[in-house]
Amino acid sequence: MEEKKLVVPGEKLGVIEEVYPGDSTYTSDGLIRALRIGKAVYKKEEREMTVVPTKINLIPIEGDVVIGQIEAVQSNSMTMSIDYINGERSRKRFSGVILIPREQGQRGRQRKTHCKVGDIVRASVISTTNAMIQMTIQGSEYGVIHAECSICGGKAVMVASKLNCPACGNIEERTLAEDYGVQINS
């Protein structure tokens, strides 16, 4: 068995010409998709794609994918409220800290603006030691998924890895997730 990444309901796992649909999957239009949140596991011998459902956590744990809103930005970290844990809405008002990736060979240069207060961000939980939730946004799937223009408050779109405001033309720097602009279900 080969462990794969965390998948969310509806996520494409393969095509029926190549693999069989297994537990916690469904097929539509020739595609195998995840029925539940969990780890996608490919059983090589059976050529079967399955999803091993994730237990719904009461608290975020290491390896969880979380979505929330930036509440504060410090020099080495950012504080984020956690609204979704592995795609499930959490109303427990957890809050954690995103460690800002260390920059190499950029001494003296202005620090990159990774996120601003109010941004909606997808992050990965890397530690919960001493009940402190620590997260990272390193990795192409992590970073800002929704932001508003800091000049006019308009909804910003991604153009060439930067935030672009169609309303006022403002361009801003952020660490954007590759699927920036994705809709999240509430």
Ligand SMILES: [Zn+2]
């Ligand atoms: Zn604007």
